[in-house]
Amino acid sequence: MREKYISQQSGVTLIELLAALTISALLIGIVYGIFTYSVQSNNKTQSHINLRQEANLIITEMRKRHQEATANYEICYDELLANELPSKQGLSLEKVSVDDVIIDATHCKQEIDPSKALPVKFTLTDQQNRNQFTIDTVIEGRRNSGSVAVEIEKPDKQSFADYLRATGTFVYVNKFELKGSPNIIGETGTVVIREGLKEINGGGSISIEAKEIYIKGNVSIKNSILGNLTEPVSNIYINGDVDIDGGNSTKIFGYLKYTGDLSVKNNKDVMTHPAEKVNSILSFPAYIPALKEESWYREQEYDSDQTLRDNMKYFGESIEFNNDKKQTYENVIIASKGDISLKNVDIIGILFAPQGKVEIDGSSKFTGIIVANEFISSSGNSQVQFKMPGKDVELPF
Structure with missing residues (x-):
């Protein structure tokens, strides 16, 4: 009876044990390899x-x-x-x-x-x-000291597009608001902000990199970077007061010229180049151009189809794109009577919203030029990168 009872008991054979150990060893090896590669990559x-x-x-x-x-x-x-x-x-x-x-x-x-x-x-x-x-x-060699006046050429309405091309301006807005962790990158381009910066507070990851940065109005920044990290050296012109809360994450990379008062807190080495107070700075273009007549957009084959696609030319009311596909849409030109919103998309082209705002959210990436009443980066790790359209592209303003 006892022998019969023992013979009926189930158990693990040596072969099953060896197979389990082999599979475990393989899994551990794969996990360890992935972990090691991740650590090395980081x-x-x-x-x-x-x-x-x-x-x-x-x-x-x-x-x-x-x-x-x-x-x-x-x-x-x-x-x-x-x-x-x-x-x-x-x-x-x-x-x-x-x-x-x-x-x-x-x-x-x-x-x-x-x-x-x-x-x-x-x-x-x-x-x-x-x-x-x-x-x-x-x-560069040593510069001559002394106050100077810097002036941006005032284009008339017929030459605004030529002005953008000549100056390499890829962001031209009245109001500017950055949140989250955005990067504005145009190492050889120009950024123009016509109504100051009330605050840039990005927790150490906001940056505006451009060869020329023009800001009309008071500026207050914290935990942010203005100017190019490497060559070419930036020129940053501020027509107003400058309030900088240094800390470890704020840096001004470039020559800063300003007309008002300069206040630097928490980090005396926040500026990599000499700052200079001058008597006058900037003669800005007096306007953001209005939309052209609707007939012009029809003649240029713009339509009101809001389907995001390559070679898209849109003219109409406010428009929003929200796409989780890992795809880049090229040659996209949008002229909106209202707002333009990009969420989790990758677009190359032109965004024009003279009466509204351009909002870039999430992990969106936009490459091209932005002209708008207001620019907002509301959250996430969005990116704007400079690319001037070819000379054969008719700009929508």
């Missing part, structure tokens, strides 16, 4: 960001010294990279060239004339993550 991405920031700091210090020097001076290798700083440990500086002269631990570049442009090249290497970042730029 480390490499963070390494690239760190290298870019450190390279920019080196160029910033070199530019400051070059443009503040009153006589010829020298640059030595050991002055460029302070490895005792925690953020720079593990980094090495290689292939350093100053004014076409190679410098290293034993050779300096002497007799540098601060009144002349200074070519600089170097490679910053993160040995641990096997990553590199190379800088090849030219530092």
Whole structure:
């Protein structure tokens, strides 16, 4: 009876046990591999960001010294990279060239004339993550001091499109409001804001990168970046007061000229270049152009179909696109009598809302030019990038 009872009991055979262990080992190996790749990828991405920031700091210090020097001076290798700083440990500086002269631990570049442009090249290497970042730029010579007036040419209504093309203006608005974590990127372009900036407060991730930034009215920024992180150096013109709450995340990359009062709190090194108060700045275009006659849009084959597609030309009332497809729509031109709203879409083209607002939300990406009464980035990680339409494209204003 006992033998019969034992023989009827079920159990796990050795083969089943070995199979289970093999499958478990494979799953653990796959999970570990994915985890390891993710960590390495994140480390490499963070390494690239760190290298870019450190390279920019080196160029910033070199530019400051070059443009503040009153006589010829020298640059030595050991002055460029302070490895005792925690953020720079593990980094090495290689292939350093100053004014076409190679410098290293034993050779300096002497007799540098601060009144002349200074070519600089170097490679910053993160040995641990096997990553590199190379800088090849030219530092401008020392500028003459003194107040100057800067003026933007006033276009008439017939030449507004020509004005945008000539100045590379890709954002031209009256009101400007940024929330979430947006990036406005046009390193060789121009941003024009005609009614000031009441506040930019993005928790450290808002940035407006452009070669020229023109703001008419008072400006207040916190936890944000204005100006290009790398070359070309930005010119930032503010016709009004400037209130900067520094902290660790706010930075003004470029030459700041302003007409009112300047207040900088929590970070005296928030500006990478000298700021200058001037007597007068800016003669802005006096208007945002109105929509053309409806007959013009019909002649140019605009329609009122709100289906998002390539080569779309829309004219009509307020329009909203909300699309979760991972697809880029090209050559999209929208001229709206009201608002334009983009949510989770990727569009290349032109957005024109002279009486309304352009709102970019979620993870949307827009590449092209925006002309509107108001621009809003309401949430998420939206991005606006500069791209001027080809000369054969008839602009809708």
